[in-house]
Amino acid sequence: MRRPHDAAPAAAARIACVSRLPPDSPRAALVRALLALEPADAEEAADRDRILAFVKRHQRPFDRKLREGHLTGSAITVSADGARVLLLHHRKLDRWLQPGGHGDPGETTGEEVALREALEESGILGLALHPGAPRPLDVDVHDIPARGDEPAHQHLDLRYLVVAPAGARIAPELSELHEMRWVAWDETEPLGPDHGLRRALGKARALVAPSPC
Numbered sequence: 248m249r250r251p252h253d254a255a256p257a258a259a260a261r262i263a264c265v266s267r268l269p270p271d272s273p274r275a276a277l278v279r280a281l282l283a284l285e286p287a288d289a290e291e292a293a294d295r296d297r298i299l300a301f302v303k304r305h306q307r308p309f310d311r312k313l314r315e316g317h318l319t320g321s322a323i324t325v326s327a328d329g330a331r332v333l334l335l336h337h338r339k340l341d342r343w344l345q346p347g348g349h350g351d352p353g354e355t356t357g358e359e360v361a362l363r364e365a366l367e368e369s370g371i372l373g374l375a376l377h378p379g380a381p382r383p384l385d386v387d388v389h390d391i392p393a394r395g396d397e398p399a400h401q402h403l404d405l406r407y408l409v410v411a412p413a414g415a416r417i418a419p420e421l422s423e424l425h426e427m428r429w430v431a432w433d434e435t436e437p438l439g440p441d442h443g444l445r446r447a448l449g450k451a452r453a454l455v456a457p458s459p460c
């Protein structure tokens with residue numbers, strides 16, 4: 248159970264975290280971005296604070312060798328007209344998810360991880376970060392069960408709003424997927440998104456969906 252905490256000491260600790268990092272480092276930039284994020288609910292606020300503490304502890308927070316977990320990057324990818332969002336059905340997890348995944352060696356920002364993963368999984372060229380959306384748009388921490396030689400760990404996910412170019416065609420990498428498709432906003436709920444994805448989709452829709460006539 249997550250316990251309520253005194254906001255003032257917590258805020259002071261987060262600010263102190265920034266001051267101890269090299270000001271021009273990607274970690275410091277990420278901490279500043281996370282501090283600027285306005286959580287949509289108590290769960291996201293708690294996850295944001297867990298990610299802040301994690302980034303403070305680890306010099307290379309995207310490193311998959313970290314046994315407790317690692318940062319990941321996801322792309323809430325929307326069509327150029329804002330009417331649809333790109334979702335994939337993961338083969339192993341048997342769930343509908345957003346494109347995203349682990350950082351590659353040398354990657355130090357969530358933005359580059361999210362854009363590369365979205366390109367690799369969808370095959371869509373010309374993907375771009377939404378110019379007016381918060382970066383990250385949303386954050387989520389979730390447990391990953393043990394598999395093979397890999398122990399159970401956590402994914403601390405940074406989620407960004409990404410826009411596809413007009414006329415974008417999907418050429419998905421299907422080795423880990425059953426399916427990938429564009430989904431109209433009103434058709435996402437029947438796919439069973441978890442609370443975190445539902446929250447991120449709601450944020451994205453509010454920013455890009457066309458206004459009803």
